[in-house]
Amino acid sequence: METRYIGKNVDRPDAIDSATGKLMFCAEKRFPDMLYAKTFRSTQTHAEVLEIDVSKAAQLEGVVAVATAEDLPGVNIHGIHALDQPVLVPVGGKVRLPGEPIAVVAAESIEIAEKALELIEVKYKPLEVLSDPELACLESSPQVHDKRIVREYEYSIGDVERAFSEADVVLEYTQHLSRQEHAYIETEAGISFYDSDGILTLFAPAQEPFNTRQQVARALAIPESKVRAKVPNLGGSFGGKQSMTVQIHTALLTYMTKRPVQMIWTREESMLFSTKRHPGRFYYKIGATKEGMITSMLVDFLLDAGAYADQTPGVVVSAGATAIGPYFVPNIKVYGKGVYTNNPISGAFRGYGGPQATISVERAIDLLADKLGIDRVEIRRKNGLKTGDKPGNAVMVLDSRVTLNDTIEQALAMAGPKPMPSGKNKKVGRGIACCMPQFDVSAKPYNGLTGAGAEVELLVDGSVQVRTGVVEMGSGIKVALAMIAAEELVLDMNKVDVVLSDSMLTPKAGPTVASRAMYCCGNAVKAAAIQLKDRVNIKAAEIFQVPKDLIIWDNGKVYAQGKEDQAMKLSELARLCYVSGTNLVSSIFFVGTHAHLGHSFCTAVADVEVDEETGEVEVLFLGTSHDVGKMINPIGVKSQILGGGVQGMGWALMEDMKSENGQIIPKNLHEYPIPTANDIPKRTEIGIIEDPYPTGPYGAKGIGEHTNYTSTPAILNAIADAVQISLDKFPATPETVWRAMKNRQSDAKPLATCPSSVLEPSTVTV
Amino acid sequence: MRRWEQYFTPQSLEEAIFLLDKYKGAGKIIGGGTDLIPQFRDNKEESKYLVDVTQIPEMKEISLLEDSFVIGGAVTHAQLAGSQDVYNYAQVLAEATVCVGSPQIRNMGTISGNIVNAQPAADGAIALTALDAQVHITSADGEKVVPITELYRGVGKSKVDSTIEVISKIEFKKIDKVQNVSSAFERLASRKALALPMVNVAVCLKTTGGQFDWARIAIGPVAQMPFRPFLIEDELRGMPTDEESIRIIAEEVSQLVQPRSSKLRGSADYRKEMVKVLVGRALMKAIARLGSEPY
Structure with a gap:
């Protein structure tokens, strides 16, 4: 079908300003009479x-307010999936990790606020620290909360024990996962103030304004109708800006002082107190026939939630749902x-537990293939899900064609022949990894996500405004929604504006998470545009004296x-509609018809060269094939895929937010390397499969997170292929690889012991 | 963040010295500010008067004389990394300075700052150590010339007191293949840009008839300052420049160094081993550069 915009490259209107530094972020805004806030944090x-x-501190000249828990009028608690985190730790309360806020100061300048922090005195009674998640469930371990387990996941089908006893080959493997920092460019920053109607207004980065509104209102004991939350330009998030950061603190200080208050976290504060990707451990036991058919999989995984629940309940479920990989396994x-x-x-971090599971299962599949003496691609082709199969979890139903093999073949074709080593002491390896990532489809409330509201308004000058509550996090949703409205209303892009993420102006649409914005809001905007056009056509039919179709x-x-x-100008038609009583605002609340999550398929192939003397790894090639359903904006889809792939490469090779006894070791981006432009693989390829998703807008599926699942295991598998090391721990830094090569003999059989929890799952306590 | 009170941009070396002298220790030289400004930000620096030397014309020049280089104290890493003369006649310095930080840092940061900041891993200073650079230090009392190896008091501590004196220029002999003199730089880091080295090595050497005339080897960060294995350098005179000899030398150097274990930059045993690999590679590379084959 000939389209106007859908499927064509459209640049983001904010691209040039973003790249040249002209785009304004929260930290750059200044309001008249504004106070500057700083946080006193637990050491x-x-x-x-x-x-x-x-x-x-309160007596220091220039300090206008100092707030502690006692000053909070409402409930001193916040959280996303579970309310277990204090806004400010009170006397008699506990700090549970370094950096926890105890007091906030508002002053006439940042320097004064900083000085005031030095005058605050807190006395603590230190408690024993629990830093090893493997010990978290022992009675003898220190107790961080009343409960020890945030969330459990259980799924089983068939009889794994019988299948193991009948299997020709049984593989056991334990993968350890390191902790990753989101490392978004913009640190947490926000401003709050009272508008002229007495509405407490907050500008702050978040992945949903409505959650901010709810949490601020609860903490201040004011109605949500008295709070407006707006997410202005956001400098990266990747899942990391869902929880409350500065919002309740600035709101409280504005509430106390009646003045605008700005708070900006330094990079050190951000790294100290922002959420991270769950570290953890995945144990696999896989049974297979000697022909390579997998008959049984037992998985026991442990994720370190850290000091508060935050997104852990959802991440545990998502990890569990991804743990079997895109394979058909009869006993699970x-x-x-x-x-x-x-x-x-x-x-939350791009993939929401899925990448941890994918790395683990894809490493295990490679080891199983090696043990069986079967080709590592062949074992994936053999065991991959086929259309109509039942996947290894309860939250997905395969309701469209399974395109796993299409992505495998496309990724291999892009890769071409394996490169030759560039010199002596160099070894080249190739790795492959497959996945079936999920995305939210606004179906019956699942993990708290709801439908997606959107409005499309035709203005009397012929321009169109689209309004919806999701946030532009850099993925290009804003331009994609404009493309959809322009497509449906047959307009030029410059006639369409999109307003996002303002609790006072835009309909509630759920958060920008779970790779859902395109699917959910895309459907909502499309339906709203069609509804609007239909309504205007009633008037047009009357004017032109023809049937409206x-x-x-x-x-x-x-x-x-x-x-x-x-022909009549659309502006004139709009005016005639308006004066004759036609509602020019159409509103849709999209709710998905599936009773489960959406799914997609992807495969990555990586070629690496390992320096046998230093352990350095160079990624020569990274190619990823994704079934995206339909590309709305190809340039946006492809840049997502490249970015997510490189982010996954960073985790594979260099990123490790290590902690010791609860204290993080890298304190800033100097000590925590992420890939630079120079580190991007020499050759990258992006392959697209467009197999329209029956219910997606124009057939589109989610993509944002899916880009972050397979590059990490593909690179790890390639390193293992090059130099035959285990990599049960990563990132594969030069030293890690060097040491693994040195210990190659003893490392050949990765140590795997079955954790006792497989046998005796404790009762679910959520 | 602490702040200075006044910021001066003198147009001559005399003017800069006059200002330092006038403020009697309350002033301080600032070059590109890539080290000093973060120190202000972290409240670790409290000078009241900053004397910026980056607008003094003679301090911004790279001069190739008949058999030596004179580098102005305010010359940036980017200038050195981009200079054809430096590439031709002091390749180790070109290779080292292009590794410093990011383009922004190389555009601002100066080579003398790399010395005064006194970090044992500073790429520019490692190269200058192998080049046996002589550092000209000017104060109200006049000028003194000190070998770079004698300017260190400890990690981050320089004998150059930039509240009273300034590195006006740095001088070293040019590296000329015609005279069978060559140099090379090797480095290992966690990523390809904007990363401090886990180990870095600079070498300069001269050969005659397949034997070492002399070699200077500088290694960081394996000691409190850029490290030179003087005894091994002596031992090396007259040894053949073949792979086996280089392997032995690299092994000996590795046995000599005592790197620390760092949670961020690698364990001692790994870094020790990497000293061996990188010293070997740097020597091989420098020798290869003397041959007809481009390396």
């Missing part, structure tokens, strides 16, 4: 707060849990079929 990892003395038992520790808080919209003009010479 203790786990301690009872005995005494807080802010009197000296998956048990997993997320546990409290005194470590950094783990939250003969009305043609064409680039801002409207006419009856065959009578283009009698």
Whole structure:
């Protein structure tokens, strides 16, 4: 079908300003009479707060307010999936990780606010620290919360034990996952103020304004109707800006002082207290026939939630649902849990537990193939899900064609022949990894996600405004929604504006998470545009004296079929609609019809060269093939895929937010490397399969997170292929690889012991 | 963040020295500010008067004389990395300075700052150590010339007191293949840009008839300052320049160094081993550069 915009490359209107630094972020805004806020943070990892003395800070010249838990009018608690985190730790309360806020200061300048922090005195009673998640469920371990387990996941089908006893080959493998920092460019920053109607207004980055509104209202004990939350330009998030960061603190200080208050976290504060990707451990036991058919899989996984629940309940389920990979396995038992520790808080991070599971299962599949003496691609082709199969979890139904093999073949074709080593002491390896990532489809409430509201308004000058509550996080949703409205209303892009993420202006649409914005809001905007056009066509039919299905919209003009010479300007038609009582705002609340999550398929192939003397790894090639259903904006889809792939490469090779006894070791981006432009693989290829998703807008599926599943395991598999090392721990830094090569003999059989929890899952406590 | 009170941009070396002298220790030289400004930000620096030397014309020049280089104290890493003369006649310095930080840091940061900041891993200073650079230091009392190896007091501590004196220029002999003199730089880091080295090595050497005349080897960060294995350098005179000898030398150097274990930059045993690999590679590379084959 000939389209106007859908499937064509459209640049983001904000691209040039973003690249040249002209785009304004929260930290750059200044309001008249504005105060600057700073946070007094715990230096203790786990301690009872005995005494807080802010009197000296309050007396410092230039300090306007100092707030502690006592000043909070509402409930001193916040959280996403579970309300377990204090806004400010009170006297008698506990700090559960370093950096926890105890007091906030508002002053006439940042320097004064910083000085005031030095005058605050807090007395603690230190408590024993729990830093090893493997020990979290022991009675003898320190207790971080009343419960020890945040969430459990259990799924089973068939009889794994019988299948193991009948299997020709049984493989056991344990993969350890390191902690990853989101490392978004923009640190947490926000401004709050009272508008002229007395509405407490917040500008702050988040992945949903409505969650901010709810949490601020609850903490301040004011109605949600008195709070407006707006997410302005956001400098990266990747899942990391869902929880409350600065919002409740600035709101409280504005509430107390009645003045605008700005808070900007330094990079050090952001790294200290932002959420991270869950570290953890996945144990696999896989049974197979000697021909390579997998008959049984037992998975036991453990995720370190850190000091608060945050997104752990959802991440545990998502990890569990991804643990079997895109394979058909008749006998399955998956048990997993997320546990409290005194470590950094783990939250959502592009893939939501799925990447951890994918790395683990894809490493295990390679080891199984090696053990069987079967080709590593062949074992994936053999066991891959086929259309109509039942996947290894309860949250997905395969309701469209399974395109796993299409992605495998495309990725291999892009890769071409394996490169030759560039010199002596160099070894080249190739790795492959497959996945079936999920995305939210606004179906019956699942994990708290709901439908997606959108409005499309035709203005009397012929321009169109689209309004919806999701957030532009850099994925290009804003331009994609404009493309959809322009497509349906047959308008030029410059006639369409999109307003996002303002709790006062835009309909509630759920958060920008779970790769859902395109599917959910795309459907909502499309339906709203169609509804609007239909409504205007009633008036047009009356004017042109023809049935309404003969009305043609064409680039801002409207006419009856065959009578283009009698066309009317859309602006004139809009005016006539308006004066005759036609509602020019159409509103849709999209709710998906599936009773489950959407799914997609992808395969990555990576070629690496390992320096046998230094352990350095160079990624020579990274190619990923994704079934995206339909590309709305190809340039946006492809840049997502490249970005997600490189982010996954960073985790594979260099990123490790290590902690020791609860204290993080890398304190800033100097100590925590992420890939630079120079580190991007020498050759990258992006392959697209467009197998329209029956219910997606124009057939589109989600993509944002899916880009972050397979590059990590493909690279790890390639390193293992090159130098035959286990990589049960990563990132594969030069030293890690060097050491693994040195210990190759003893490393050949990775140590795997079955954790006791497989046998005796404790009762679910959520 | 602490702030200075006044910021000066003198147009001559005399003017800069006059200002330092006038403020009697309350002033401080600032070059590109890539080290000093973060120190202000972290409240670790409290100078009241900053004397910026980056607008002094003679301090921004790279001069190739008949058999030596004179580098102005305010010359940036980017200038050195981009200079054809430096590439031709002091390749180790070109290779080292292009590894410093990011383009932004190389555009701002100066080579003398790389010395005064006194970090044992500073790429520019490692190269200058192998080049046996002589550092000209000017104060109200006049000028003194000190070998770079004698300017270190400890990690991050320089003998150059930039509240009273300034590195006006740096001088070293040019590296000329025609005279069978060659140089090379090797480095290992966690990523390809904007990363401090886990180990870096600079070498300069001269050969005659397949034997070492002399070699200077500088290694970081394996000691409190850029490290030179003087004894091994002596031992090396007259040894053949073949792979086996180089392997032995690299092994000996590796036995000599005592790198620390760092949670961020690698364990001691790994870094020790990498010293061996990189010293070997740097020597091989420098020798190969003397041959007809481009390396």
